[in-house]
Amino acid sequence: MDGIVGRVALVTGAARGIGAAVCEALTTAGARVAAADLWTTGREADTALRPADGTDTTPQPASGGTASGSTMSGGTAPEGAASGGAVPYTLDVRDPAAVEETVAAVERDLGPVDILVNVAGVLLPGQVGETADDRWRQTFAVNADGVFHVSRAVARRMTPRRRGAIVTVGSNAASVPRIGMAAYAASKAAASMFTRCLGLELSRHGIRCNVVSPGSTDTSMLRALWEGTDPAGAREATLDGDPAAFRVGIPLGRVADPRDIADAVLFLVSDRARHITMHDLLVDGGATLRA
Ligand SMILES: NC(=O)C1=CN([C@@H]2O[C@H](COP(=O)(O)OP(=O)(O)OC[C@H]3O[C@@H](n4cnc5c(N)ncnc54)[C@H](O)[C@@H]3O)[C@@H](O)[C@H]2O)C=CC1
Numbered sequence: 143m144d145g146i147v148g149r150v151a152l153v154t155g156a157a158r159g160i161g162a163a164v165c166e167a168l169t170t171a172g173a174r175v176a177a178a179d180l181w182t183t184g185r186e187a188d189t190a191l192r193p194a195d196g197t198d199t200t201p202q203p204a205s206g207g208t209a210s211g212s213t214m215s216g217g218t219a220p221e222g223a224a225s226g227g228a229v230p231y232t233l234d235v236r237d238p239a240a241v242e243e244t245v246a247a248v249e250r251d252l253g254p255v256d257i258l259v260n261v262a263g264v265l266l267p268g269q270v271g272e273t274a275d276d277r278w279r280q281t282f283a284v285n286a287d288g289v290f291h292v293s294r295a296v297a298r299r300m301t302p303r304r305r306g307a308i309v310t311v312g313s314n315a316a317s318v319p320r321i322g323m324a325a326y327a328a329s330k331a332a333a334s335m336f337t338r339c340l341g342l343e344l345s346r347h348g349i350r351c352n353v354v355s356p357g358s359t360d361t362s363m364l365r366a367l368w369e370g371t372d373p374a375g376a377r378e379a380t381l382d383g384d385p386a387a388f389r390v391g392i393p394l395g396r397v398a399d400p401r402d403i404a405d406a407v408l409f410l411v412s413d414r415a416r417h418i419t420m421h422d423l424l425v426d427g428g429a430t431l432r433a
């Protein structure tokens with residue numbers, strides 16, 4: 143695909159779900175992909191990132207054993223540890239120094255990053271009255287600060303090269319109030335506006351920045367929400383207690399597959415979208431616009 147073949151793409155949150163689908167789509171389209179995720183940083187011990195039931199959902203390398211070659215200092219993991227031929231990098235987007243090191247390592251290993259896709263995100267549901275400070279902070283640390291850290295590190299390098307495209311995966315929750323998702327929705331609104339402002343700053347350098355805002359997408363994040371593993375009743379809040387009613391809320395009649403989101407990302411980072419910047423594209427089966 144134009145603007146993708148032979149280019150280096152950095153994808154965060156790449157281990158599973160939407161991020162893994164984005165890696166797959168980019169690799170298939172001919173990009174060389176750096177797949178950044180927590181993998182096994184040891185940060186999985188951070189209880190703030192665990193679901194409230196204590197289940198550890200931190201992804202492990204899909205194959206190729208441990209990601210021990212991949213460190214916070216930006217080394218790469220063993221070949222084949224990420225799916226689709228992508229090269230895995232262990233990265234916690236909350237850590238600005240680690241982000242700098244990893245972006246430098248990716249450029250050293252693979253070449254100049256021309257495509258950045260910010261996918262890493264967490265959903266720590268709960269109504270406002272029950273939201274502890276730490277859950278608010280962790281939500282923003284990943285969903286807002288993380289997007290800032292990685293975009294800044296990449297944008298600084300793209301700017302003198304006058305070439306590149308950035309897409310941030312937001313959420314349709316950023317534009318429609320949701321019970322039990324205030325911190326998450328606010329963090330996604332922040333990430334979206336940040337990305338669009340960056341797009342304005344970088345437009346004179348020929349660099350485009352857009353947002354893809356999915357609705358319900360079949361990943362472990364959504365399943366955790368539906369399984370009601372949080373104490374705050376997010377399942378009921380989200381689904382109104384009736385999964386059928388929830389589907390009625392999606393005019394196209396189904397929850398998205400991660401590939402539905404990846405295709406929109408692929409378009410926006412390709413040259414097909416050469417005159418599109420600062421856009422926030424809903425990919426939610428019409429859910430947000432049904433009213
Ligand atoms: N699944 C859904 O219905 C929707 C998801 N989204 C967004 O799409 C993105 C991907 O979500 P899913 O694939 O559904 O979730 P997921 O939970 O399956 O995947 C998220 C990935 O981000 C990684 N991650 C989390 N914290 C990180 C950190 N500090 N540093 C690096 N990586 C980190 C996780 O390890 C995981 O691999 C998220 O930003 C999410 O908010 C948006 C709308 C709907």
Ligand SMILES: O=C(O)c1cccc(O)c1O
Binds near residue numbers: 312356363380
């Ligand atoms: O719309 C949703 O169901 C949803 C679920 C989890 C995370 C999100 O961002 C969502 O938009």
